[in-house]
Amino acid sequence: MAAVAAYNAGQANVDDNVLHTPAGTYRAMTIRVFDPSASQWSIFWIDSRYPPSRIESPVVGGFAGGRGLFFSDDEWEGRPVRTRFVWQIDDPDACRWEQALSPDGGVSWETDWYMDFERVVR
Numbered sequence: 001m002a003a004v005a006a007y008n009a010g011q012a013n014v015d016d017n018v019l020h021t022p023a024g025t026y027r028a029m030t031i032r033v034f035d036p037s038a039s040q041w042s043i044f045w046i047d048s049r050y051p052p053s054r055i056e057s058p059v060v061g062g063f064a065g066g067r068g069l070f071f072s073d074d075e076w077e078g079r080p081v082r083t084r085f086v087w088q089i090d091d092p093d094a095c096r097w098e099q100a101l102s103p104d105g106g107v108s109w110e111t112d113w114y115m116d117f118e119r120v121v122r
Helices: none
Strands: 002-009 012-021 024-035 040-047 059-064 067-076 079-091 094-102 110-118
Touching: 040 067, 059 079
Parallel strands: none
Antiparallel strands: 002 012, 012 024, 024 040, 040 059, 059 067, 067 079, 079 094, 094 110
């Protein structure tokens, strides 16, 4: 994954990505909006594989310590699922993001995507 643009100011931030997968290259974008009254973030995903690009329902949550938990109810292959994003920040210059789906309302989880991030200083 290569982030081609980033913006961060105040209560929102945006990233624009080029993702290279075995199925091919595609673009995707994340919009994150902070609600200070609820101390929660809403994370919206826009994916060019599903034209016209649409904004997915957000995962909602927040951070405690070095861990962020975000949840939403969604659908996968026509079935309802619970979605979970986990941000794990163990180092000021690195973190891990993972996505998991639960077909049983959060009793069990299957992680289907993770990414490791590292700060690069140029």
